[in-house]
Amino acid sequence: MERSELEQYATEGNLAAEWLAAMAGFGDLEGRAVVDVGAGNGILGFGALMLGASSVRLIEADPSVAEVAERNAAKAGADVEVMVHVVQSVGDLGSVGEAVLISNPPWGVQTTGADRPILEAMFTSEAEVIHLMHHADAGHVEALAASHGWRSEEVLRAPFRLPLVHAHQRSGRRDTEVLCRRFTRA
Numbered sequence: 001m002e003r004s005e006l007e008q009y010a011t012e013g014n015l016a017a018e019w020l021a022a023m024a025g026f027g028d029l030e031g032r033a034v035v036d037v038g039a040g041n042g043i044l045g046f047g048a049l050m051l052g053a054s055s056v057r058l059i060e061a062d063p064s065v066a067e068v069a070e071r072n073a074a075k076a077g078a079d080v081e082v083m084v085h086v087v088q089s090v091g092d093l094g095s096v097g098e099a100v101l102i103s104n105p106p107w108g109v110q111t112t113g114a115d116r117p118i119l120e121a122m123f124t125s126e127a128e129v130i131h132l133m134h135h136a137d138a139g140h141v142e143a144l145a146a147s148h149g150w151r152s153e154e155v156l157r158a159p160f161r162l163p164l165v166h167a168h169q170r171s172g173r174r175d176t177e178v179l180c181r182r183f184t185r186a
Helices: 013-025 043-050 063-076 116-123 140-147
Strands: 033-037 055-060 080-084 100-103 129-135 150-162 174-185
Touching: 013 043, 013 129, 013 150, 013 174, 033 043, 033 116, 043 055, 043 063, 043 080, 043 100, 055 063, 063 080, 100 116, 116 129, 116 140, 129 140, 129 150, 140 150, 140 174
Parallel strands: 033 055, 033 100, 055 080, 100 129
Antiparallel strands: 129 174, 150 174
């Protein structure tokens, strides 16, 4: 079950596939180490493996969700590391070297600034490329990236379905627009 304080919503398979195909189109997955920050069940990391990533690290704050990722990793039988960790700083990512970072972090809708520690960690890392999905209206993301020497390009705009899973939600499913961006060093 998704936890509202962590702003957990599953990325649906069709959206994950479309986003991963775009990443592959840039050459950002084949033979590359990938770190999925806020990995949930690992759909993006496992998709990256299917598209040629050499290794995947899944970082998830919620132990019960990380357990699902671990079971999925055991079934995949591939080079997948699952870390249960709340990302508060760049050190929480572990050594990323020139890895490709992927994240659909909390958007900071329920808890203002909930996305900030993950964004700061990613933009201060040694990563070569960052792929980020965030609410389309989140204007602070590009400014924060630029302040750390990253440039952004739009990869994909898409509806993100928000199923009724949290007590604060008052109506059934609704869509919100997300923007997937690719960040490279400026």
